[in-house]
Amino acid sequence: MIDNTDHIQHTWNLTHPTGDQIAIDLWTDGESVRVEGGRGESTDGGRKDVDRLLEKYALRGYWVESDYPVNDPHDWDADKQVDDEPADKPDECPECGHPVEYARNHVADHRQGDAWLCTDCRWGEWI
Ligand SMILES: [Zn+2]
16 A cells, blocks of 8 residues: 555544554545545545544544644645746746746836736836
């Protein structure tokens, strides 16, 4: 089995008096839930499904031995901002070669709009 936890946001480890152990993983998408051991359920109801599963296994005698965050939740807003950026971004500033960044509603020279701006010199270009 591949031991890759990049996709896991939070893990709950449950133990039964018989020594049986299961783990509930909430994925970084905030939706996918996987149970390792037990009945091996998988759902996509996010945190509220985790609570439901914890309650269900608690009724069967399991208790939460530990729970800990693994990765930060996926930042969907950050993704969206990157997607908003126009595709024809210059690789670098034509004047000085420094990276160029996207500026939304930039105001300069009595004009307002989206622009590429150099992070170093004063070079800029309206989009
Ligand atoms: Zn520049």
